[in-house]
Amino acid sequence: MSSNVSVCVRFRPLSHKERKANGDKVCFKRLDSESFVFKDEREEDVIFSFDKVFYEDVQQSDVYNFLAVPIVSDAINGINGTIITYGQTGAGKTYSMEGPSILHCNEQKTGLVQRVVDELFVCLGSSASMWTVKLSMVEIYLEKVRDLLDLSKDNLQIKESKTQGIYISGATEISILNSSEALENLSQGIANRAVGETQMNLASSRSHCIYIFSVQFGSTSDESWISYAVNQDCLKQVSILAKATTGKIILVDLAGSEKVEKTGAEGRVLDEAKTINKSLSALGNVINALTTGKQNHVPYRDSKLTRILQDSLGGNSRAALLCCCSPSPSNAPESLTKHIKASPKIIPELRLSLKEEDVDLLEELFLQEGIIFDPNSISDIDLVCQDTATEEISLLMQAVGELKETVQELTDENEMLRRDLEAALEIAAQAQLGAAAASASAAARSRALLDFVPAALRRPFGFVPD
Numbered sequence: 490m491s492s493n494v495s496v497c498v499r500f501r502p503l504s505h506k507e508r509k510a511n512g513d514k515v516c517f518k519r520l521d522s523e524s525f526v527f528k529d530e531r532e533e534d535v536i537f538s539f540d541k542v543f544y545e546d547v548q549q550s551d552v553y554n555f556l557a558v559p560i561v562s563d564a565i566n567g568i569n570g571t572i573i574t575y576g577q578t579g580a581g582k583t584y585s586m587e588g589p590s591i592l593h594c595n596e597q598k599t600g601l602v603q604r605v606v607d608e609l610f611v612c613l614g615s616s617a618s619m620w621t622v623k624l625s626m627v628e629i630y631l632e633k634v635r636d637l638l639d640l641s642k643d644n645l646q647i648k649e650s651k652t653q654g655i656y657i658s659g660a661t662e663i664s665i666l667n668s669s670e671a672l673e674n675l676s677q678g679i680a681n682r683a684v685g686e687t688q689m690n691l692a693s694s695r696s697h698c699i700y701i702f703s704v705q706f707g708s709t710s711d712e713s714w715i716s717y718a719v720n721q722d723c724l725k726q727v728s729i730l731a732k733a734t735t736g737k738i739i740l741v742d743l744a745g746s747e748k749v750e751k752t753g754a755e756g757r758v759l760d761e762a763k764t765i766n767k768s769l770s771a772l773g774n775v776i777n778a779l780t781t782g783k784q785n786h787v788p789y790r791d792s793k794l795t796r797i798l799q800d801s802l803g804g805n806s807r808a809a810l811l812c813c814c815s816p817s818p819s820n821a822p823e824s825l826t827k828h829i830k831a832s833p834k835i836i837p838e839l840r841l842s843l844k845e846e847d848v849d850l851l852e853e854l855f856l857q858e859g860i861i862f863d864p865n866s867i868s869d870i871d872l873v874c875q876d877t878a879t880e881e882i883s884l885l886m887q888a889v890g891e892l893k894e895t896v897q898e899l900t901d902e903n904e905m906l907r908r909d910l911e912a913a914l915e916i917a918a919q920a921q922l923g924a925a926a927a928s929a930s931a932a933a934r935s936r937a938l939l940d941f942v943p944a945a946l947r948r949p950f951g952f953v954p955d
């Protein structure tokens with residue numbers, strides 16, 4: 490594979506209810522730690538391969554060691570990383586991420602988040618550099634980003650800067666010094682998520698939950714000294730500003746991936762399902778573009794989720810996708826069709842074992858059956874273009890609407906100012922007229938007064954000629 494994305498599958502144990510319904514029957518047969526045989530709806534066997542398959546007896550620590558350890562050590566070196574859990578409702582995404590509880594669970598059941606936090610602070614504890622760790626926690630529901638550490642911020646915008654890369658503008662960032670502080674805050678975020686969901690009458694599986702840890706080493710106030718010889722006798726010492734490096738670890742517990750037909754959704758639930766499917770397929774397209782290396786363009790801008798993950802998926806970063814599956818035969822078709830789409834290994838592996846023409850034929854068949862999708866196919870590109878064009882048009886319409894409003898406001902303001910000016914001019918004109926009339930009548934009054942004064946008295950004051 491040409492990228493740093495690993496795709497793994499995890500089958501959870503059968504639930505009590507599933508055992509009651511189907512006994513011990515499961516929808517797969519183990520082959521090895523990378524492949525399994527899946528029985529499809531027609532009871533035909535199909536082999537699937539991934540970077541790793543975790544069966545029901547695998548421990549949380551095994552999943553962590555394979556998926557997360559490289560990501561944590563990379564983050565310490567300023568390299569971004571992402572861990573994503575994916576799958577239908579009840580498949581084990583949250584269990585893999587948080588275990589049964591973020592704060593209270595035994596070591597064996599502890600999830601990826603707590604393990605990442607613990608390892609992060611162990612590594613930082615032994616580091617000689619200065620560091621800071623900041624935590625943010627958001628969820629994406631119906632393409633809106635909500636701050637889980639401050640529920641009043643319910644429509645955050647995603648921005649990009651040269652210094653920070655991709656960031657969520659205005660999102661609460663809490664500086665944390667150790668793992669218990671981190672877990673306390675995460676637990677608060679999880680509780681807030683539940684509060685918000687109750688307020689909005691939602692189920693947790695309808696939103697994507699995103700935990701973001703930013704690890705910064707050094708700062709602009711960090712100075713290191715270097716010495717160099719100017720000539721034989723003179724050793725000069727200069728200070729250089731150590732450049733701060735930041736590594737991000739993003740963990741994502743995705744919304745459930747169930748099909749719309751299965752949920753019988755309508756109204757808001759249907760909108761939710763459509764939005765979830767759209768963002769999951771945007772994520773699928775990004776992962777596909779990164780793993781097949783066929784596309785020059787990686788469509789990060791197609792959803793809020795992929796935009797947030799832009800600098801933590803692909804490029805120099807490292808990512809792991811954990812596809813969580815129910816082992817129950819009743820959930821099998823859904824568990825797998827989606828995962829196969831996300832499995833970048835099938836075709837390359839087939840190429841190793843089969844003739845090139847046969848693989849091409851199979852790939853064509855897979856595409857026709859919708860088992861995999863071709864990121865370069867005309868219809869996909871058309872769809873993406875259509876989506877982008879529609880989005881552009883609606884953004885332009887919105888901008889035109891806003892401009893119209895501004896023009897109207899300015900016209901109204903202008904009209905008010907014109908009226909004020911007219912009124913002021915009228916008052917000034919009246920004042921001038923009043924003043925002229927007043928001085929004319931004052932002069933007339935003076936003249937009338939003078940007429941009463943005897944001429945002899947007036948003469949010394951020059952009022953009448955001698």
Ligand SMILES: Nc1ncnc2c1ncn2[C@@H]1O[C@H](COP(=O)(O)OP(=O)(O)OP(=O)(O)O)[C@@H](O)[C@H]1O
Nearest residue numbers: 501502577578579580581582583584585693694745
């Ligand atoms: N590997 C596992 N071992 C033991 N129990 C598990 C495992 N995975 C999941 N479970 C149990 O299965 C149930 C469903 O799991 P979980 O809540 O993690 O599903 P989910 O995919 O996150 O669902 P949702 O999308 O609704 O949040 C829970 O009771 C959980 O404890």
